[in-house]
Amino acid sequence: MADPRRAPGRGPGRRHPGRDPRQERAGLDILTDGEIRRESYSNRFATALDGIDIDNPGEALDRSGHPNPVPRIVGDINRRHAVGVDDVRFLRANTDRTVKMTVPGPFTMSQQAQNDHYPSRAEAAMDYAVAVRMEIADLFAAGADIVQLDEPYLQARPEQAEEYGLDALNTALEGAAGTTAVHLCFGYAAIIHERPAGYSFLPQLADCSCDQVSIETAQSNLDTSVLEALRGKDVILGVLDLSDHAVESPETVAARIRRALPHVDPEHLVVAPDCGLKYLPRDSAFGKLQAMVAGAAIVRDELT
Numbered sequence: 001m002a003d004p005r006r007a008p009g010r011g012p013g014r015r016h017p018g019r020d021p022r023q024e025r026a027g028l029d030i031l032t033d034g035e036i037r038r039e040s041y042s043n044r045f046a047t048a049l050d051g052i053d054i055d056n057p058g059e060a061l062d063r064s065g066h067p068n069p070v071p072r073i074v075g076d077i078n079r080r081h082a083v084g085v086d087d088v089r090f091l092r093a094n095t096d097r098t099v100k101m102t103v104p105g106p107f108t109m110s111q112q113a114q115n116d117h118y119p120s121r122a123e124a125a126m127d128y129a130v131a132v133r134m135e136i137a138d139l140f141a142a143g144a145d146i147v148q149l150d151e152p153y154l155q156a157r158p159e160q161a162e163e164y165g166l167d168a169l170n171t172a173l174e175g176a177a178g179t180t181a182v183h184l185c186f187g188y189a190a191i192i193h194e195r196p197a198g199y200s201f202l203p204q205l206a207d208c209s210c211d212q213v214s215i216e217t218a219q220s221n222l223d224t225s226v227l228e229a230l231r232g233k234d235v236i237l238g239v240l241d242l243s244d245h246a247v248e249s250p251e252t253v254a255a256r257i258r259r260a261l262p263h264v265d266p267e268h269l270v271v272a273p274d275c276g277l278k279y280l281p282r283d284s285a286f287g288k289l290q291a292m293v294a295g296a297a298i299v300r301d302e303l304t
Contacts, residue, residue, distance in 0.1 A: 058114020092143035105151035203229035216274035238274035247287035253295025
């Protein structure tokens with residue numbers, strides 16, 4: 001596993017005056033800008049595209065089956081300008097460590113919209129994919145080291161994912177200039193309380209052109225044997241239970257990491273929270289990140 005306490009060859013990081021570099025102080029190798037400026041993991045990007053009517057929203061069922069107001073597709077989907085470039089520039093200006101930015105995936109956006117234009121959701125997803133591909137290129141050009149596509153609806157809608165999910169993903173990832181990741185999850189713990197013991201769509205990502213696959217395992221107590229199907233890819237392993245504000249012990253985190261080691265080579269393993277710290281109190285989130293770093297250090301020492 002890569003050392004979570006420092007990024008090899010990098011210094012302590014450039015810091016904006018007055019900024020509290022908590023991710024660095026927690027010991028993280030890989031930093032991200034989070035959702036503070038984005039409203040949600042998907043809305044900011046999805047509503048910035050041409051072909052979308054946000055003044056007269058549509059309706060779609062969320063992953064728990066509840067109707068929600070969503071962007072309404074009324075024309076060809078196109079990206080008129082970069083959306084997250086200023087965020088990655090801000091992040092890059094404030095640290096010398098590895099930085100990661102996220103973009104909503106094309107399949108998920110196709111599920112989170114009312115399609116009043118395309119003959120099928122699959123065709124909408126392909127145009128979303130082109131828009132995402134353009135965004136990925138601009139994020140790498142602006143200084144991102146890793147770009148992650150968030151695709152929770154691959155898990156939530158596996159039948160449709162089988163039809164066109166991988167095609168849309170691979171179209172979005174085509175020609176990417178840096179390390180790419182795809183994140184699948186069961187939803188925010190504050191909203192989705194029950195988790196299955198296994199993913200309904202995961203081994204299929206062996207055929208995805210991404211470099212890394214990001215999953216959650218802590219809250220669901222995931223059967224990690226499914227990771228055998230992803231050998232050769234890096235696995236970003238969620239090891240923090242975000243349904244509980246209590247901070248795990250480092251040994252609890254270490255035990256969660258060990259569960260994956262029979263199925264993932266250590267050099268291909270990266271540890272992470274399950275699915276975003278957005279709904280946790282600040283002190284709880286910071287404590288959990290510290291525990292994650294300490295737990296990783298325990299396992300690394302055992303391996304070396």
